[in-house]
Amino acid sequence: MKQVVRGRFAPSPTGYMHMGNLWIAMLSYVSVRQQGGQWILRIEDIDRQRSQSSYTAGLLQDLDWLGFQWDEGPYQQSRRQSLYESVLQQLEAHNLVYPCYCSRARLHNVSSAPHLGEKRHPYDGHCRELSLAERDQLAKNKKPSYRLKVEDTRVQFLDAWQGLQTKNLKAGYDDFVIRRADGMWAYNLAVVIDDLVMGVTEVVRGCDLLDVTAQQIYLRNQLRAVCHQESASMVIHYKQAPVLLGQDGYRLSKRQHSVTIKDLRESGYTPAMVWSYFVEQVGLGKALSERRRVHSLSDLLTLDLNSSLFKQEIIYM
Numbered sequence: 001m002k003q004v005v006r007g008r009f010a011p012s013p014t015g016y017m018h019m020g021n022l023w024i025a026m027l028s029y030v031s032v033r034q035q036g037g038q039w040i041l042r043i044e045d046i047d048r049q050r051s052q053s054s055y056t057a058g059l060l061q062d063l064d065w066l067g068f069q070w071d072e073g074p075y076q077q078s079r080r081q082s083l084y085e086s087v088l089q090q091l092e093a094h095n096l097v098y099p100c101y102c103s104r105a106r107l108h109n110v111s112s113a114p115h116l117g118e119k120r121h122p123y124d125g126h127c128r129e130l131s132l133a134e135r136d137q138l139a140k141n142k143k144p145s146y147r148l149k150v151e152d153t154r155v156q157f158l159d160a161w162q163g164l165q166t167k168n169l170k171a172g173y174d175d176f177v178i179r180r181a182d183g184m185w186a187y188n189l190a191v192v193i194d195d196l197v198m199g200v201t202e203v204v205r206g207c208d209l210l211d212v213t214a215q216q217i218y219l220r221n222q223l224r225a226v227c228h229q230e231s232a233s234m235v236i237h238y239k240q241a242p243v244l245l246g247q248d249g250y251r252l253s254k255r256q257h258s259v260t261i262k263d264l265r266e267s268g269y270t271p272a273m274v275w276s277y278f279v280e281q282v283g284l285g286k287a288l289s290e291r292r293r294v295h296s297l298s299d300l301l302t303l304d305l306n307s308s309l310f311k312q313e314i315i316y317m
């Protein structure tokens with residue numbers, strides 16, 4: 001039996017929906033629908049400082065208004081923390097994670113060591129080999145973060161849009177944090193657990209996440225050993241889309257005055273007007289088989305996802 005494609009849209013509710021969110025929502029939706037699959041909506045609101053329930057409500061309203069229909073969800077990561085906790089305990093029981101007591105100052109010194117042309121800030125594995133006695137001593141003064149033990153590994157995956165990706169993970173240096181000292185779950189951990197448990201088979205997102213994809217694949221492989229999910233053996237297919245930038249070179253999500261769907265609706269735009277504006281701004285016309293006007297999300301279901309448009313890293317709009 002052919003496996004059902006399960007895709008997801010997983011926004012963080014840290015603002016109202018903008019063109020960058022719409023881009024990823026649309027692409028993940030169209031891809032899943034073209035394959036007769038299911039579309040899951042997941043709200044990634046574990047960052048309690050930045051997430052707001054009013055933004056979650058806004059996202060749901062905008063998605064609905066624009067014609068998106070989700071098959072499952074909305075799930076909220078903030079309500080799934082006991083699941084993350086139980087997975088952390090399992091990883092700990094299998095000796096796959098360790099507590100890190102490093103101070104911010106120490107981490108800063110480590111990460112500012114010059115590595116020419118390197119964007120990442122590797123850890124040095126300092127707390128990996130602490131004895132139990134040393135840990136007990138350090139625990140008196142500081143709550144630890146938890147890091148995943150990463151062994152030397154070459155991770156390779158094929159991204160449908162960005163091509164074959166290879167990344168070498170280095171033991172100790174790529175031991176990334178999965179829970180911060182203040183108790184906040186790392187993005188990587190929550191995403192990997194949720195994709196696994198929800199049986200996600202396709203991830204469409206911005207190609208700015210290509211870098212962390214190797215870490216996520218590594219963590220997923222580790223989780224296979226500790227959780228007995230049937231879905232753990234599934235392979236995720238990645239489609240990482242060009243990032244939309246404003247003409248000024250800033251990411252739409254980061255721009256102060258980035259136009260939101262809410263703004264457009266409140267200034268009298270109809271969904272049809274939003275879609276045709278969006279199609280024109282992104283230059284989607286060349287990926288449409290028929291040169292017709294787009295008035296709705298369903299008009300985009302004929303989008304040619306093999307178009308070279310999606311193989312770029314950046315689209316200016």
Ligand SMILES: [Zn+2]
Pocket residue numbers: 099100101102125126127128
């Ligand atoms: Zn440490």
